[in-house]
Amino acid sequence: MLPDLTQYLWILWLALVFVFVIIELLTLEFTFLMLAAGTLIGGLGANLLGGPWWLQIGLAAAISALLLFTIRPLLLRALKRSSPVTLTNVDAIVGMPGRAVVVFVDGAGEVKLDNGETWSARVRPGLGDLAVGAAVTVVAVRGASVDVEPAASAPPPPGKDS
CATH class of the missing domain: 2.40.50.140 (Nucleic acid-binding proteins)
Structure with missing residues (x-):
């Protein structure tokens, strides 16, 4: 018999976090960083606490959206404030x-x-x-x-x- 694949779901969450961090290093827009944090906290966190797969996906999506719309604008504003305006x-x-x-x-x-x-x-x-x-x-x-x-x-x- 095949083992229950949901017991290995934590590997998928870690791989997804790794992919999001790599994409963030290429884009530098904080979008994929927020997705990686939501995946790590929501998906992997719920998995380690024994939550069902649908709860893991829901929490990962909700936390990623929350970070995208709250933390990301603050980070972008702080980043732009520190750079001088260059006329072009x-x-x-x-x-x-x-x-x-x-x-x-x-x-x-x-x-x-x-x-x-x-x-x-x-x-x-x-x-x-x-x-x-x-x-x-x-x-x-x-x-x-x-x-x-x-x-x-x-x-x-x-x-x-x-």
């Missing part, structure tokens, strides 16, 4: 210094920013035109062009284009 893409361009690469006519021209990108640019109204090599600072991004103003304390422009 267009947001990182505002405030960046650069130099005019063509003479500005009627407030329009081109600038080469310190990150190496060349952008179409407009000088803010009332500030006049800029000469080649004039130091500028980006004050806004408007679609595919930037609004610039002359840099406050700029070193003298170099002898040739950047």
